[in-house]
Amino acid sequence: MDLENQKRVIDITEKFGAENVLVILGGAEAESSGLTAETVSNGDPTFAGPLAGVQLGLKVYHILEPEIKEVVDAQVFEDQVSMMEMVLDVDNIVKEVKEIREQYSKM
16 A cells, blocks of 8 residues: 555544544455555554554455445446456455454454
């Protein structure tokens, strides 16, 4: 997650409160999705950005997780996500993000 997006997450969390923020990722790989999930929930693990040492505890999901897929308009999901769902390693992505969420999310 780049430094500008880390700053945006902090600003949004300060404005709306962590209990009102849900982060939905769309990364194509389990490892990068996991790093981003950790960054927004437990702080930047590289200690390079605005979220270094900042544990927001935000709840984070990947767009491919069943909980999110259920609430997204089916046509929008079909148009925007379904093609990638066919080619990505969905199980590993979901597993990685879920583990981070269960470990670090406080909301």
